[in-house]
Amino acid sequence: MDQYVTGAAIKELREKSKITQLQLAEKLGVSDKTVSKWETGKGYPDITLLEPIANAFNISVPELISGHQILNANVSANMIRSKFYVCPVCGNVIHTMGEAVIHCHGIQLQPSDAEQTDEKHKIFIERVEDEYYVRIDHDMTKTHYISFIATVSSDSCQMVKLYPEGKAEAYFKIAGVRKIFFYCNRDGLFELEVVKGIDDKESGYDNSEERRALEEAAKRLFG
Numbered sequence: 001m002d003q004y005v006t007g008a009a010i011k012e013l014r015e016k017s018k019i020t021q022l023q024l025a026e027k028l029g030v031s032d033k034t035v036s037k038w039e040t041g042k043g044y045p046d047i048t049l050l051e052p053i054a055n056a057f058n059i060s061v062p063e064l065i066s067g068h069q070i071l072n073a074n075v076s077a078n079m080i081r082s083k084f085y086v087c088p089v090c091g092n093v094i095h096t097m098g099e100a101v102i103h104c105h106g107i108q109l110q111p112s113d114a115e116q117t118d119e120k121h122k123i124f125i126e127r128v129e130d131e132y133y134v135r136i137d138h139d140m141t142k143t144h145y146i147s148f149i150a151t152v153s154s155d156s157c158q159m160v161k162l163y164p165e166g167k168a169e170a171y172f173k174i175a176g177v178r179k180i181f182f183y184c185n186r187d188g189l190f191e192l193e194v195v196k197g198i199d200d201k202e203s204g205y206d207n208s209e210e211r212r213a214l215e216e217a218a219k220r221l222f223g
């Protein structure tokens with residue numbers, strides 16, 4: 001097992017729950033000295049105690065092991081809060097609507113932080129009937145490529161997996177799309193907000209500076 005619950009995690013959760021070592025010990029059927037040993041790193045709880053410990057803090061066992069509590073309040077199934085987790089070993093992509101504890105190949109994955117597109121990662125968007133044609137101006141070699149493109153609306157996520165030596169392009173149903181994400185295997189996750197007055201036209205803009213100028217104009221016109 002690459003990860004196991006730490007004493008620091010138990011202590012933090014116990015203090016957040018505002019219970020003493022003795023109170024936690026009584027819930028688990030152990031002594032307060034045992035809890036103290038865990039929290040000072042002089043011992044570990046037996047694996048059979050993981051579920052009772054998690055229950056004592058009203059969290060899941062994966063949350064306990066990760067030391068990170070997941071708060072699901074007010075998520076309301078809103079896809080705009082989408083997070084993307086990418087395994088650096090196999091390239092597996094996991095999409096969630098909020099925070100989660102995700103493991104792949106023995107690694108606890110962290111959600112990718114999305115950056116704004118730049119000159120090395122230009123995006124081209126064009127409306128074709130009821131779809132967006134999205135193309136990324138990027139090489140697609142075996143060692144440097146775009147892994148996926150995804151669009152997100154308030155109630156849906158569309159994702160197209162891409163592969164080396166293929167094309168960095170995809171079609172998506174327009175249907176309320178608010179954001180477009182794409183992932184470079186070297187430089188990480190990028191995002192672009194779909195802008196009314198620009199991306200709903202039947203033409204696209206390859207020039208980044210021109211697009212940004214149009215975005216500013218659109219914001220003033222459409223708010």
